[in-house]
Amino acid sequence: MVDRNLAFGLSLSVFGALFGLGSHLVLGNVPLTALGIGLTILGAAWAITPPNPLPRGVVASFVKSSCTNIEALLEALGAFEKAVYLPVESGGRVAAYVPLKRAGQATLRQAAENVGKIVFKRGGSLGVFVTPPRVELGNPHPVSENSLDSLLDYALAESEIASSARAVQMGDSVVVEIRGLRLDVNHPRFRAVMGSLPACVAAQAVAATLSKPVQIVDEKHEGGRLTVHLRVLDWTDTAYT
């Protein structure tokens, strides 16, 4: 189905093009021709801009209620260990593995092979998979999605959680600086296990970009800025399971 923006934008573009052509051929008037070109550009920009189906407040309430559910689940399970964000091979999805009992008897790859199930158990290792609040990183046409910076920026800005983000990778750690924080949750268990909401989304973006497991090491708030330290893990690591 053709949406409102696309229909209006294309109509404006066609009108602008005809108006400009008519002004040039019939009237020979440069400002009117330019106005036609301007309308064509405006219409094209309008057509390729997707509509926002949900107001920001509604999106925020969805995200918060999702975090509340995760908080309740983590409370019920008595989880306190930091989650490991595992990229899932299909569709840029990331799952969070929350260890409940660590025995080091499974690799992170073995844990990742069980994403889709709720509980993971191997030997003495026990954990659960949680679907973290996320934006679709596989969304159509994000700006140069191969770069870590732009994917982070895309994930945080599109979900209206923050206005921008920058990342620096040094060996097996990534430092992400997030500016213009707009949305967060105050659930203590969620923050202890999954990190703050912006850190959680940033960790997912980094895990999806690097295709490696990622864990939040620490976070530092300074004014409207949040600095998140992430550790990039190996698939063969057993220390986190």
Added chain:
Amino acid sequence: MDRHSLYLTALALMVTLAVSALAALNEARLDVYVSMFTLIYFTATAVFRPRRRTPDFPAFALLAVFTYIVTLRVLEILFKP
């Protein structure tokens, strides 16, 4: 008002303002208008960073036209008798 509505409103206002101002100055060169539109489009896109559902075709078209205009101007200066 969300980011996308702001972007489209700003773009519409700036295009209208540019055409009015240049017309008031009796500007009769179409390439000046198109160059202004290119500048406005890229500025607005950089400031508001709107999400796109397809590759940014208007940006490619404007860049191509702008390159053509600049090339013509440079050639005009180089080969001026």
